[in-house]
Amino acid sequence: MSVQCGTFLSKNGKEVSLIKKSTCGALAALQLFLCMHAHGAAPASASRAAPKAYEIERTQILEIRSEILKRTYELYIKLPASYSTDKNRRYPVVFLNDAQYSFPLACSLSQQLMNAGRIEEVILVGVSYAKGVDPDVSRTRDYTPTNSPNEPIGHSPEAKQLSGEAPRYLRFLTDEVVPLIAKEFRIDQKKKTLTGHSFGGLLSAYALLAAPGSFENYLVSDPSLWYDDEVIFKLAKETQIDKSRTTNVLVINANPDLSQRSDKKQTARLSNMASRGERFGGLMVERLGERAAWRTFDGEIHETIFPIALSHALLRFHGKR
Amino acid sequence: MMRAPFRWHRTSAEVEAAVNTNLRMRTILAASLLLMSGFLAACGQKPPVVSTPATANKPYELANTTVHELRSGKLGRHYQVFVDVPASYKESDKRFPIVFATDANYSFPLIRSIRSRVGASGQNIEDFVLVAISYADGERSATGRNRDYTPSNPLLDANRDKSLYSGEEYGQAAGFRDFIETEVFALVASEYRVDMTRKTYVGHSYGGLFGAFVLLTKPDLFESYVLGSPSLWFDNQSVLKMSAAVRSNGNKLPRVAIFAGSYETIRPEPRYFKKTDIVKDAQAFIARLKSEGFDARYETIQDEDHLTVFPVLVTRGLLWSLPGRGPYTSG
Numbered sequence: 001m002s003v004q005c006g007t008f009l010s011k012n013g014k015e016v017s018l019i020k021k022s023t024c025g026a027l028a029a030l031q032l033f034l035c036m037h038a039h040g041a042a043p044a045s046a047s048r049a050a051p052k053a054y055e056i057e058r059t060q061i062l063e064i065r066s067e068i069l070k071r072t073y074e075l076y077i078k079l080p081a082s083y084s085t086d087k088n089r090r091y092p093v094v095f096l097n098d099a100q101y102s103f104p105l106a107c108s109l110s111q112q113l114m115n116a117g118r119i120e121e122v123i124l125v126g127v128s129y130a131k132g133v134d135p136d137v138s139r140t141r142d143y144t145p146t147n148s149p150n151e152p153i154g155h156s157p158e159a160k161q162l163s164g165e166a167p168r169y170l171r172f173l174t175d176e177v178v179p180l181i182a183k184e185f186r187i188d189q190k191k192k193t194l195t196g197h198s199f200g201g202l203l204s205a206y207a208l209l210a211a212p213g214s215f216e217n218y219l220v221s222d223p224s225l226w227y228d229d230e231v232i233f234k235l236a237k238e239t240q241i242d243k244s245r246t247t248n249v250l251v252i253n254a255n256p257d258l259s260q261r262s263d264k265k266q267t268a269r270l271s272n273m274a275s276r277g278e279r280f281g282g283l284m285v286e287r288l289g290e291r292a293a294w295r296t297f298d299g300e301i302h303e304t305i306f307p308i309a310l311s312h313a314l315l316r317f318h319g320k321r
Numbered sequence: 322m323m324r325a326p327f328r329w330h331r332t333s334a335e336v337e338a339a340v341n342t343n344l345r346m347r348t349i350l351a352a353s354l355l356l357m358s359g360f361l362a363a364c365g366q367k368p369p370v371v372s373t374p375a376t377a378n379k380p381y382e383l384a385n386t387t388v389h390e391l392r393s394g395k396l397g398r399h400y401q402v403f404v405d406v407p408a409s410y411k412e413s414d415k416r417f418p419i420v421f422a423t424d425a426n427y428s429f430p431l432i433r434s435i436r437s438r439v440g441a442s443g444q445n446i447e448d449f450v451l452v453a454i455s456y457a458d459g460e461r462s463a464t465g466r467n468r469d470y471t472p473s474n475p476l477l478d479a480n481r482d483k484s485l486y487s488g489e490e491y492g493q494a495a496g497f498r499d500f501i502e503t504e505v506f507a508l509v510a511s512e513y514r515v516d517m518t519r520k521t522y523v524g525h526s527y528g529g530l531f532g533a534f535v536l537l538t539k540p541d542l543f544e545s546y547v548l549g550s551p552s553l554w555f556d557n558q559s560v561l562k563m564s565a566a567v568r569s570n571g572n573k574l575p576r577v578a579i580f581a582g583s584y585e586t587i588r589p590e591p592r593y594f595k596k597t598d599i600v601k602d603a604q605a606f607i608a609r610l611k612s613e614g615f616d617a618r619y620e621t622i623q624d625e626d627h628l629t630v631f632p633v634l635v636t637r638g639l640l641w642s643l644p645g646r647g648p649y650t651s652g
Contacts (some may be wrong), residue, residue, distance in 0.1 A: 104383060303445070307435065313630075
């Protein structure tokens with residue numbers, strides 16, 4: 001709506017900055033009112049316009065109904081600065097799960113690195129939780145590779161009951177999300193990065209074993225490799241990674257300072273998380289050589305590590321030399 | 322997907338009619354897509370994945386945020402103030418501490434995500450209201466931060482290193498500081514349930530320089546300062562010569578935490594700085610602040626450079642400035 005609004009206003013030479021960002025749906029009427037108000041009077045004198053929510057620039061939301069999962073998701077897209085002017089250029093794509101958390105963070109991180117010319121310009125695609133579904137249920141169901149209803153840790157019993165749909169979720173990503181993004185935007189199919197943290201990291205690890213080559217780069221951030229009796233290591237043992245295809249892997253682990261902790265069970269799990277991540281990283285280096293790397297950050301915790309992991313992944317996979 | 326340019330008509334009636342037509346066309350389009358997919362399904366073909374036209378192109382909005390338009394009478398420029406309230410804001414009637422940030426387009430989404438993840442709903446980091454101040458009038462970031470965040474004008478120095486100063490306007494930090502103190506504070510205090518005696522400033526690079534300038538010239542403006550990689554080198558360290566003449570009588574001095582990435586020092590290897598030593602400058606500044614009685618701490622963040630250090634320093638800075646009710650949990 002409001003792109004149109006902006007066009008309308010600029011034709012008439014009036015200030016557009018207050019309202020040039022887009023909104024839609026129920027806000028359309030208000031927007032129209034503002035447009036006309038701005039057109040009629042001079043809004044610059046008004047110090048406060050009607051408040052609106054913060055919109056991240058150059059973003060848009062696409063809704064996707066998955067035929068594979070029979071569920072609806074939202075894709076959050078951020079286009080790079082040159083996208084609208086460099087009409088023939090194709091861009092690498094970075095996919096993010098747990099997007100409510102990761103997408104705004106990735107927008108800021110990547111923009112900073114792009115502005116400074118440290119990484120190539122990329123398109124970001126965040127995949128939401130299934131619409132109308134509890135986030136914990138959604139991520140447990142979609143990001144775990146096997147059904148494991150009796151896990152001692154993780155989300156709610158209800159979520160655990162539904163776990164194990166990563167194989168189908170991965171097909172949703174490769175067969176529905178990627179083609180839709182390729183259809184709607186100028187993407188470089190040879191430069192696709194899948195990122196994930198925690199259960200999302202487990203998903204990345206699963207994806208690179210189950211569908212190597214579907215993405216060229218995989219970030220595995222503080223992955224939940226304890227899941228289902230370390231099922232990911234069993235899968236790794238059974239799987240050959242096709243070396244003729246480009247598969248770059250970065251495994252990042254947090255190694256919290258546990259000396260202060262009183263909770264022994266939690267402490268054991270947390271220290272094992274880093275060591276499992278290192279084991280998995282080592283395994284990838286064994287298989288893929290220099291295309292794989294792992295790194296552990298001392299003093300960081302599960303909740304603090306993802307921004308660090310993402311910066312490192314962007315620099316490693318999309319850095320300009 | 323609505324991407325085609327849309328022609329606007331002159332009168333409001335025509336505008337309204339056009340919008341209605343547009344909406345009707347979307348409905349027809351959506352309906353025909355539905356019909357088509359039904360037809361394809363009937364033919365035994367898999368229907369194409371389509372995005373729903375009615376919701377396409379909506380931008381990504383951050384929940385619980387508000388953009389305030391603020392025309393500064395003092396500066397004669399138009400700013401936007403982005404405000405985020407925590408989930409607990411609605412459920413309580415307490416007054417929340419505030420975190421103020423510069424470089425809003427970068428810092429606002431990032432600080433908000435970090436708070437919601439690390440904060441653990443107040444357990445690790447006390448819930449706060451986040452206030453970020455944009456550049457003015459939709460200007461480029463470099464224009465705004467050169468002018469508003471720097472305390473002096475290096476262009477007056479004929480011997481300056483020209484590679485460091487490509488901007489046209491510098492040195493109006495004092496005006497920007499006073500704008501925040503009067504106009505931004507008034508907006509926030511009148512619109513939100515906040516505790517104006519518990520304000521933290523967070524800034525990075527030139528934003529860190531600006532924080533150092535405020536700290537030295539009007540320390541009482543904030544109770545805590547988180548300065549990331551402050552550009553103290555700016556204009557021959559002009560900020561360090563600014564006097565804290567207005568230091569309050571008997572008021573408690575603010576607390577200060579300064580962070581820098583381990584690559585922000587001078588070395589020949591890649592990622593390191595070649596001209597400016599932010600680590601060394603920060604350490605010297607901390608020593609001075611301590612000698613003047615400030616509660617000041619410094620930390621080098623390993624393996625990060627000027628462009629990647631901010632998320633980590635925000636995490637550590639908030640844990641330091643606004644520790645939660647505990648016990649600390651790491652998931």
